[in-house]
Amino acid sequence: MYEGLPVSAEIAASSVELPLFDVIADGLTGRGFVVLPLALPPALSEALLLRVTSLGDEAFRRAGVGRERDFQLNRFVRSDEIRWLGSADPAEAQYLAWMEQLRQAINxxxxxxxxxxxxxxARYxxxxxxxxxxxxxxxxxxxVLSTVFYLNGGWQEADGGQLLIYGDDDSVVSKVTPLMGTLVVFLSDSVPHEVLAAQRTRYSIAGWFRVNGSINAQIDPPR
Ligand SMILES: O=C(O)CCC(=O)C(=O)O
Ligand SMILES: [Fe+2]
Structure with missing residues (x-):
């Protein structure tokens, strides 16, 4: 039982399979990505927003790119700040539990x-x-599989910060508003995407499902 959240927001380990998981699997098989408004329980989205906005500046650090440690260079590529999720915070734990359900469902x-x-x-x-x-x-x-979940209430077109998803021919196939409750899932190695400059502070949770196994004797890319 997690404190501070209504019971309805809890993700029970034995919860029945969501039809949403079928939609996600079908989307991945078809186009390689899927965009789902109101994917998670609204109370959980609100708790996550409360959590991320309660974190002080010191909780975030500038995001890096791959193995690059040259943050000057990285600044031309991305300028968001990040903080990793853990299971100590109840809202974060529930988010991770929901993703565990999704992991099993996709498998x-x-x-x-x-x-x-x-x-x-991520804070933009x-x-x-x-x-x-x-x-x-x-x-x-x-x-192998990327997820992005948005936490922004009342986001308008003029607020910028849209996620552009590109198709094979470099055309934009989807422009996603980073609105509270929207979840995007896509194949990590085949879906080019971009975040347009935000005009107001934009909160999201970016995540990745990984396969097991070492690459060049390295289990995971460094964070
Ligand atoms: O926040 C988004 O819309 C996407 C973020 C992203 O592409 C990433 O963190 O790799
Ligand atoms: Fe990305």
């Missing part, structure tokens, strides 16, 4: 062999962006 449906999941809050202050990229290069990362 049952698509046999992807997803092994674990890692996720961080006004002006922050993340240039076009993919989250993983085939054979060089354990990350």
């Amino acid at each position: 049952r449906r698509l046999f992807m062999g997803l092994f674990d999941y890692e996720a961080h809050f 202050l006004p002006g922050a962006f993340y240039k076009k990229h993919i989250d993983a290069f085939k054979g060089r990362s354990n990350r």
Whole structure:
């Protein structure tokens, strides 16, 4: 039992399979990505927003790119700040529990062999962006499935910060408003995407399901 959240927001370990998981699996098989409004229990989304907004500046650090440690260079690529989720906080724990359900559901449906999941809050202050990229290069990362969950109430077009998803021919196939409750799931190594500059502070949770196994004797890419 988690404190501070209504019982309805709890994700029981034995909860029945959500139809949503079918939608996600079908979307991944079809286009390689899926966008779902109001994917998680609203009370959980609110608790996560409360959590991320209660964290002080010192809780965040500037995000890096891959193995790059050159933060000057990275600033041209991305300018968000991050904080990793853990199970000590009840809202974070519930989010991770929901993702564990999704992990198992995807494995049952698509046999992807997803092994674990890692996720961080991201804070994009006004002006922050993340240039076009993919989250993983085939054979060089354990990350295979990406998730992004948004925590912004009343987000308007003029607030910027949209997620652009690109198709094979470099055209934008989806423009996602980072609105509270929306979840995006996509294949990490084949879906280029970009975050347009936010005009007001934008909160999200980015996460990755990973497969097990070492790459160049390294189990996981460094955080
Ligand atoms: O916040 C988003 O919309 C996407 C973030 C992203 O692409 C990433 O963290 O890799
Ligand atoms: Fe990304």
